[in-house]
Structure formats: structure tokens, C-alpha cells
Amino acid sequence: MSLITQLAKDAKKAAQKLAVLDTESKNAVLRDMAEAIRANKDKIKDVNEKEVGRAKENNLDAALIDRLILDDARIEDMAAGIETIIELDDPVGSTREFGTRPNGIKIRKMRIPLGVVCMIYEARPNVTADAGALCFKSGNGVILRGGKEALDSSLAIAELMQDVLIKHNLPKALITVVPNPDRALMQELMEQRDYIDVIIPRGGEGLINYVTENSKVPVIQHFKGVCHLYVDQHADLDEALQILLNGKTQRTGVCNALEGLVVHKAVAADFLPKVAEAFNKHSVKVHVNEQGKEYFDNADVIGEDQYGEEYLGLEIAIRVVDDFEGALDHIAEFGSNHTEVICTKDEKTAEHFQLAVDAAVVMVNASSRFSDGSQLGLGAEIGIATTKLHAYGPMGLESLTAEKYLVNGEGQIRN
Numbered sequence: 001m002s003l004i005t006q007l008a009k010d011a012k013k014a015a016q017k018l019a020v021l022d023t024e025s026k027n028a029v030l031r032d033m034a035e036a037i038r039a040n041k042d043k044i045k046d047v048n049e050k051e052v053g054r055a056k057e058n059n060l061d062a063a064l065i066d067r068l069i070l071d072d073a074r075i076e077d078m079a080a081g082i083e084t085i086i087e088l089d090d091p092v093g094s095t096r097e098f099g100t101r102p103n104g105i106k107i108r109k110m111r112i113p114l115g116v117v118c119m120i121y122e123a124r125p126n127v128t129a130d131a132g133a134l135c136f137k138s139g140n141g142v143i144l145r146g147g148k149e150a151l152d153s154s155l156a157i158a159e160l161m162q163d164v165l166i167k168h169n170l171p172k173a174l175i176t177v178v179p180n181p182d183r184a185l186m187q188e189l190m191e192q193r194d195y196i197d198v199i200i201p202r203g204g205e206g207l208i209n210y211v212t213e214n215s216k217v218p219v220i221q222h223f224k225g226v227c228h229l230y231v232d233q234h235a236d237l238d239e240a241l242q243i244l245l246n247g248k249t250q251r252t253g254v255c256n257a258l259e260g261l262v263v264h265k266a267v268a269a270d271f272l273p274k275v276a277e278a279f280n281k282h283s284v285k286v287h288v289n290e291q292g293k294e295y296f297d298n299a300d301v302i303g304e305d306q307y308g309e310e311y312l313g314l315e316i317a318i319r320v321v322d323d324f325e326g327a328l329d330h331i332a333e334f335g336s337n338h339t340e341v342i343c344t345k346d347e348k349t350a351e352h353f354q355l356a357v358d359a360a361v362v363m364v365n366a367s368s369r370f371s372d373g374s375q376l377g378l379g380a381e382i383g384i385a386t387t388k389l390h391a392y393g394p395m396g397l398e399s400l401t402a403e404k405y406l407v408n409g410e411g412q413i414r415n
Helices: 003-018 023-039 041-057 062-068 072-087 126-137 148-167 183-189 205-214 237-249 265-282 290-295 324-334 347-356
Strands: 095-100 106-113 116-121 141-145 175-177 198-202 227-231 258-264 285-288 315-321 339-343 361-364 401-408
Touching (some): 003 116, 023 041, 023 126, 023 148, 041 062, 041 072, 041 148, 062 148, 072 126, 116 126, 126 141, 126 148, 141 183, 148 175, 198 205, 227 237, 227 324, 237 258, 237 265, 237 339, 258 265, 258 324, 265 290, 265 315, 285 290, 290 315, 315 324, 339 347, 347 361
Parallel strands (some): 116 141, 116 198, 141 175, 227 258, 227 339, 258 315, 285 315
Antiparallel strands (some): 095 106, 106 401
């Protein structure tokens, strides 16, 4: 039996044991995992610093390096995220009534784990803790296949979590990191239909496309984050500027950063000079259409069909539109169904925007950076699904479960 098949088989067997574990026991394990991560932060940082150093020596992309780094704050975020998950309701075993049929049979639906979740991701070692904790509380085993750049950090985190599992007499196969980044092993993972129930790729567009096109296991897609801010004619422009700067400059290499700015022509003359001044201070490169170029000194003028890029850096595409419908059309054409934001003080416009825009998260007068499981009350997240099967948006505990029917009768037979 190959390494991958053995790992998948072990995870499946372990998940069967976890599926019946009560909430109190799961929370006790999670509490010890959070403490183990805190207590061993220096060990994690030592391993991670070496990986970051290698990434810099190899001149890897700045956005990738940013996602790779584990400093004190990010390690604390991992531990705190696990503790938040402890406080959340356990979806496993919860039921909802479907009523009683005319023949007397009673119908309910009950939430159950998916089984074994496989995460395929790039330079995001924090995913190891987030996915491990979320899958554990939702009753799932998880197999983690990270990129080679973050493999040592991921293994270090997983080892701490596995030690806690063993301490609680649970199989360490519940949280498994594939120890070899060989691409051939990833292909083999995607063929484990007997043992893996769902694959969630998390990373660049190339990775998502590769997994979607080659997997024999169902895939929940987490495509790129081309997120827009639309500044409406009824916006508070000072508020809009702060939301823009936070979304674009606070952390650039993440999927909920802003990549596009759409501005109503009625406020362009008042708003865009402020944007130009602020972006000069932050060294943000601007791409803009003909209608907006007069407000920027060194902008790259682009055609109406040249939008939709995910820059993951200090770079943004700006478009001035004639009206609200023009903004909706732009987002529909160039958005990625991730996160879209409107700044407006007109309630009807805000409501229309939230109804009309097809995105996993649609915000009014708030930074796109809040489009994150931890910020939306999910604890951590296993990803942000940009397709609708079966989840849409940040995936927390409930998104890692399905429902089965429970039917109770008293001897009824079908005529």
C-alpha cells in the first residue's frame, strides 16, 4: 500500500472514532492544543524563520513570503482562534424537525461530519492549526498537503496537535500533514475516493484550477479574491477613504484585500484627488480608465477590458462609472464572487447592492478585511468558498458538516 493510500485509510478510520466523541471531550482536546501552540511558540518560530529565510534567498514573491511568516502575533492568533472554536456551538448531532407525514412517519434531519477533509494549500502554515481545529470540532479527520515552502512549519504545528491527540487517547491520524511535497503525491491524494470525502484547495488560481480539473474527489473551490470597493454618489468620502486604505494597504497579500476601486462620476472630482494623495504616501501603483486618469500623475491608463487582476501587492485598478448600474455591471464582469463593498449613506442603494451583487460576502460601509472567519464569528476558517456547493463564503464549523434524514415510524409500509 502506498504512503498516500495508507494516510488516507488511517484518517478515515480515525474519523469514525471522532464522529461519536461528545462536545465536552472535543473542547478539552482543543483547549490543550491552544495551550501547546502557545507554550511552544519559540519552537515554531525557529522552524519558521529558517523557512522564511530560504524563501527570501530564493526570491519568492513578497505576497507568498508574507503568508509564510509566523511571528508572535500570528502564533497567538492561531491559539486564540482555537479557543474561539471551543466557545462555538458544536453542529454535530443537532437536529431540525421536518414534521410528521399524513401516514404518521416522523422526519428529522441531523448534522453529521463530512468524514475526511483534504486541504491542499500553499505557503500558509497557519492553515494547519485552523483546519486541524475546525475539522476536529466538526468531527472530521483532515489531511493537510501544504507547499514545500511551509512544510517544516506545518509539520511542527501538526506534531504539537498530534501529541495532544495521543494524550487524550485519540488517533494522531485525525490531523495528518503529508510529509513530502512531491506533486505526484498530490495527484494520488486527489484519487482517494474511498477514503477522502472532499478536497479544499487554498492558494493561487493555478493551484485551484489544477485541483479542480484533476481531482476525482469532490472539490470546494476557493478561487482568487478580486474584491472591489464601490464609492457611491451618497458616500461619506472620508469614511470611504479609510475603508479603501485599510482594504488595500493594511495587508496586501491576502484574498480579502481590495484589488479594485469603482467610483461614481458624481463624486470622482472630490474623492479621487484624496485617493491620489493617499496612494502616493503608501506607494500604491494605480491602473485607471480614461475617465479617471486626470486625477493621477503617474497612473497606468488601461482599457475597459483590462480589469480583474489579483495583484496581492500595493497595486489597484480604478474605474470611474456613470451610475450605480455601471458599478454593478463592472463587479459582475470582473469580480471573483469573494467580497464586494459599497460605501453609501443611502439605505435603499445599500440594500439593492447587497441583493444584486453575487459574492460570498457583500458589505456596506465596512472594510473588506473583515471578510474572514475569525472576524465574522466563526473562530477560524478552513477557506472562503467562492462556489455554492455546498458552502459559500468563509467556511466554519457548520460548513464542515452535512445533514442526514432520520425517519421514525410505527410499522408503516408503502402502498
